[in-house]
Amino acid sequence: MLMKVLGWLPWILTAAVLLACANGQVRSVAQVGISTLRQRLGAASVVVVGIAGVVGVLVALLAMAQGFQATLQETGSNDTAIVLRSGSQTEINSALDHAATVVIGDEPQVQHDAQGRPIASPELVVVASLPKKGSSTDANVEVRGIGQDAWALRTRVRMVSGRRFTPGLRELIVGARAAKEFEHTELGSKIDLGGQPWTVVGVFDSGDEHDSELWGDADVVASAYRRGDGRNSVTVRLKSPQQLDAFKAALASDPRFKVDASTTLDYYSRQSDLLTRTIRILGTTVAIIMAIGAIFGALNTMYAAVASRTREIATLRAMGFRGGPVVVSVLIETLLLAIAGGVIGAVIAWALFDHYTASTLGANFSQVVFEFRVTPALLAGGLKWALAIGLVGGLFPALRAARMPVTEGLREL
Amino acid sequence: MKYLSLIWSTLFRRKTRTLFTIFSVIAAFLLFGLLDSVRGAFANVGHNVAGASRLITISKQSLVVSLPTSLLMRIQAVPGVSAVTYANWFGGYYQEPKNQLVTEAVPQNYFTLYPEFVLPAAELRSFHDVRTGAIVGQSLAQRFNWKLGDKIPIQATIFPQKGGSNTWMFDIVGIYHVSDPNLKAEENQLYFNWDYFDQATQFGGGTAGWYIERVAQPKQADRVARAIDAISANSDHETKTQSEDAFTAAFVSQFADIGLIVGSIMGAVFFTLILLTGNTMAQAVRERIPELAILKTIGFSNRSVLSLVLAESVLLLAIGGAVGLAIAAVAVSGIRAKLGPQIPMLPVGTQAWLRGVALMIAIGLVVGALPARRGMRLRIVDALSGR
Numbered sequence: 001m002l003m004k005v006l007g008w009l010p011w012i013l014t015a016a017v018l019l020a021c022a023n024g025q026v027r028s029v030a031q032v033g034i035s036t037l038r039q040r041l042g043a044a045s046v047v048v049v050g051i052a053g054v055v056g057v058l059v060a061l062l063a064m065a066q067g068f069q070a071t072l073q074e075t076g077s078n079d080t081a082i083v084l085r086s087g088s089q090t091e092i093n094s095a096l097d098h099a100a101t102v103v104i105g106d107e108p109q110v111q112h113d114a115q116g117r118p119i120a121s122p123e124l125v126v127v128a129s130l131p132k133k134g135s136s137t138d139a140n141v142e143v144r145g146i147g148q149d150a151w152a153l154r155t156r157v158r159m160v161s162g163r164r165f166t167p168g169l170r171e172l173i174v175g176a177r178a179a180k181e182f183e184h185t186e187l188g189s190k191i192d193l194g195g196q197p198w199t200v201v202g203v204f205d206s207g208d209e210h211d212s213e214l215w216g217d218a219d220v221v222a223s224a225y226r227r228g229d230g231r232n233s234v235t236v237r238l239k240s241p242q243q244l245d246a247f248k249a250a251l252a253s254d255p256r257f258k259v260d261a262s263t264t265l266d267y268y269s270r271q272s273d274l275l276t277r278t279i280r281i282l283g284t285t286v287a288i289i290m291a292i293g294a295i296f297g298a299l300n301t302m303y304a305a306v307a308s309r310t311r312e313i314a315t316l317r318a319m320g321f322r323g324g325p326v327v328v329s330v331l332i333e334t335l336l337l338a339i340a341g342g343v344i345g346a347v348i349a350w351a352l353f354d355h356y357t358a359s360t361l362g363a364n365f366s367q368v369v370f371e372f373r374v375t376p377a378l379l380a381g382g383l384k385w386a387l388a389i390g391l392v393g394g395l396f397p398a399l400r401a402a403r404m405p406v407t408e409g410l411r412e413l
Numbered sequence: 414m415k416y417l418s419l420i421w422s423t424l425f426r427r428k429t430r431t432l433f434t435i436f437s438v439i440a441a442f443l444l445f446g447l448l449d450s451v452r453g454a455f456a457n458v459g460h461n462v463a464g465a466s467r468l469i470t471i472s473k474q475s476l477v478v479s480l481p482t483s484l485l486m487r488i489q490a491v492p493g494v495s496a497v498t499y500a501n502w503f504g505g506y507y508q509e510p511k512n513q514l515v516t517e518a519v520p521q522n523y524f525t526l527y528p529e530f531v532l533p534a535a536e537l538r539s540f541h542d543v544r545t546g547a548i549v550g551q552s553l554a555q556r557f558n559w560k561l562g563d564k565i566p567i568q569a570t571i572f573p574q575k576g577g578s579n580t581w582m583f584d585i586v587g588i589y590h591v592s593d594p595n596l597k598a599e600e601n602q603l604y605f606n607w608d609y610f611d612q613a614t615q616f617g618g619g620t621a622g623w624y625i626e627r628v629a630q631p632k633q634a635d636r637v638a639r640a641i642d643a644i645s646a647n648s649d650h651e652t653k654t655q656s657e658d659a660f661t662a663a664f665v666s667q668f669a670d671i672g673l674i675v676g677s678i679m680g681a682v683f684f685t686l687i688l689l690t691g692n693t694m695a696q697a698v699r700e701r702i703p704e705l706a707i708l709k710t711i712g713f714s715n716r717s718v719l720s721l722v723l724a725e726s727v728l729l730l731a732i733g734g735a736v737g738l739a740i741a742a743v744a745v746s747g748i749r750a751k752l753g754p755q756i757p758m759l760p761v762g763t764q765a766w767l768r769g770v771a772l773m774i775a776i777g778l779v780v781g782a783l784p785a786r787r788g789m790r791l792r793i794v795d796a797l798s799g800r
Contacts, residue, residue: 046692053685057678087579089510092477093571095616127475137663140475194474195649225478226649258577286444286678290685293440296433297689303429304696361667365477 010387014335017391020328025321030329032312033305034336040308043301044337050294051341051389052348054287055382059349061283062381063372064358065276071370072272075208076264078241080153083234083251086258090271090363091125091232098229100257107250109243110236113152121149122231124218127366128193131183139359141182142213142366143172143193145221145231153235154206162187162202167217170224173202175211177369181359185214194224209268212359212369235264271363291389298393302334306401313401314409323402330398331391338390342383349382350374420725423701431729434693438733439740441686442769446741447758448675449765454757455671457595466631467526468638469660470624473651479620480650487644488624493637495629498523499621501610505567505581507557514553516567516603517622518610524548526627529591529599536561536587544609547583550600551590552753559585567603572614581613594760601755625657683776691780694726698784705788706796719789726781727774734773738766 020026037044083104088094096104104110105120113119124145129138144150148167151157165171172191179185190197191214198216205211222228238247241263248261306313313326354374362368425431470488472478479501488497500523503516521541524530532548540546549559559565562585569579583605591599611618628637638654645652655663665671698705705718713721742761749758759765 042695043692046689049688050685053681057681060677085573087568087573088570090570093504127477129473129475135666137666139667195651225474258573286448289440289444289447290682293437293682293686293689296436296440297685300430300433300689300693303433358669360669367667 025325047298047337048341050297052345054290055345056349058287059382063374065279067373069272069276072268076268092364104234109247119237125232140366145218157206160203170198171201176205177211302397326402327398334394342386435733439737442734442737450758452675453759467657468626470654473653496627501622518607530589532589539586546586547605548587552600722785723781727777730773730777
C-alpha cells in the first residue's frame, strides 16, 4: 500500500506543480526563468542527459526482463496442462514410459477432438548443438519430437515458409527465432541430429518460446536418439481450466506411475521467474545509483541557475512577489528539463531496444530466443523516475531562491 | 607536486559545486566497480592455472547425451594423457525446489585431477570407503549448515532410485575448500560416489556424462584432443574434446553476452559523467579567468596554466573515483559475505583498481581539455579587463 502511494508521488507532485501555473504570479516568474534557458544550454543539458541516461538504462534492462517473461508466459495457457515425472521441474529432466503416455490421455478431464480422440501430445525433448550465427561457438538448441496432437494444442503456430514435416521422415521444421540465431536452418539445409542428416522443410512462427525450437516427428527423433517409446512429457487440453485439480487427483491416484501436472501457464511462468527477477533487481540497482549521480548533477545546474538569477529574483521579491511562486517556478524549470530527459531516454531505449533479439540458456538447457519489449508501462515508469529526479534535484535550489534575503540579492552583481 | 595546495584550493573554491560533482563521480565509479566485478566473474570462469592442463570430452551431439564407460580405458591409452576421470550430472535439490544443487557422481580418482580442491587425506579415504559418501564444498556446507558425518536427503530431479523414490541419502564424509578467492564459486558442488549412482539409479547407469583428461604437456593439448576424438570417429557416440577453459567459456556465453550488457551500461554512465564534470570544469575555469590571467602575468607559462587546469580535473575525478571504487569494494565483499560466493561477483582487486585509475585519468584529461585550452589561450590584457 505504502509503495503504491510512493509510486504515484512523482505524478501527483508534478501535477500539483504544473497546476500552480494557473496562478498569474507563478506563470510570470516561470516564464522569465524558461526564457533564459537558452543562454544556459550547456548547464541545462547536464540535467537532460543525466536523466536520459538513467531512464534509458532502466527502460532497456526492464524491457529485457519484460520480453523474456512475456515470451515464456505466452507459451503457456490455463486450459492446457503439462504432465512430467514427479520431481522433475523441466521437460528435459522428465521421463515417462509408453504406458504412462497412453493412460494420461485417457483421463476423463482431457478434451476430445471432433473425431472423439483425446487431445494429448506425448513429446520428446532432446538438445542438439548447432553453430550460432556470427559466432564461432556452438550453442544448444532444443529439438522437440511431436505427434499430430501437438498442432491442436499450439493453435498459435503457423507456417511462415515451406511445409510441415512428413511423419516418418527425417525432416525438421524450424522456429522463426531459431532460424535467425542458428546456422544451417534455411529451407533445404541439412542438420546433423543423432549422427544422421535431417532436412529442414519449413519455418514456423508462434511468437513464443516454441519459436526457439526445432520440431520433428517424435518417433523418428526417438529412434535417432535411441530413446525407444518413452517420452519426456505429455501435454493435454483440459475440458476447462477448472478441471486441473480433478486431473491432478486422477493422476495421483494411479499407482502405475508417479507424475505431476500443472497448467502450461504455470510451468512456463516458473521458468521465467528467476531470470526476470534477477534482471529487474539489477536494472533497478543500476538505475538507483545512476539516479543519485543525476540528482547531484541537477542540483549543481539548478543552484547555478538560481545564483545567476539572484538579482532578478530579488527584484521580483522587492516588487511584492511572494516566495511560493519563486519556489514553484524553479521547480517547473527543473521538471521541464527532467521531462525532456525522460522522453529522450525513453525514446532512445525504445528505438534501440524494442524488438532487440537476445538469447539465454533456458530451463531445457537450450537457447531461448526472445525479444526485448519496451511497453507503454515501462515508458511511463521511466518518465516517473525522471520526474522524481527532477523534483528532488529542483527542490533545494528552489528553496534557496525563495529564502534569499532581498536586500543582499539586490546588491549581487 | 609543489602546486598541489594551489590546485586543491582552487578545486574547493566553490565547495558545494565541487562536492556535488564529486558525489556524481562517486556514483559513477561505484557502478563501475560493481559491474566490473560481475563482468569479471563471468570472464573468469574456467580461467585457472590447474584448468590449463585439463581437457573435457563430451558427446558431439550435445552435453546432455552421455557416453559409454567403455571409453575410459581407450582414452587412458592415448599417448600424452596422464590421467582420466569422468562425471555424471545429477542435479537435484535440498529440502525445497528453490535450493537447486550442483551435484555430480564421480569415481574415486576424480579429486586427483582437481588439485585446487583442498581436502584432508583422511576425508578422501573415507570417500573411498563409504558407498553413500559425499564430498561437499565449504561454501555449500556453510549455506545449509552441514557438518562431517551428517546424513542428508537430496531430492532427485532427473534420476529416481530403482524403487521409484526421488530421495537419495548421502553421508557427508569430506568438506573441501578452494584457496583462490576468485574461484570460491567452485565451493558450491556436491560430489558423490559414481558406484552408488550406478547401482541405485533407475536409468542412466553404466554411462559417463563427460570425461576429464589431464595432459602431461599442455602444449600437446590440441594433438591429444584430436587423438581422443579419433577413437569414436564414425561411431554412434562421436565425441568433442576441448580444453576446460574453452568448454567453460562456450558454456557461459550461452547464458548471455555479459560483456555487451555491462559495456552498454558503462558507456551510458560515463558519457553522462563526462558531460557533467565537463560542465563543472567549464564553470570553474570561466569564473577564474582573471585569476588565470594574473598567474600568467606573474610568469606562469601557457603550459603550466594548461597543466594546472588538467591536474585539477584529474584530481576531481581521482577523489570521486577512489571513494566510489572503495565503496564498491566494501559493497561487493558485503554482498559476497551475505549471499555466499556463488553470487557472480569477483572481489574488487588490483586489476579492477588499475582499470579504474586509468579511467579516472582518461576522463579527467578529456573533461579538462577544453577548459584548460581556454585558460592557456587567454590573452592577459583581455582577461584582466574582463573582456
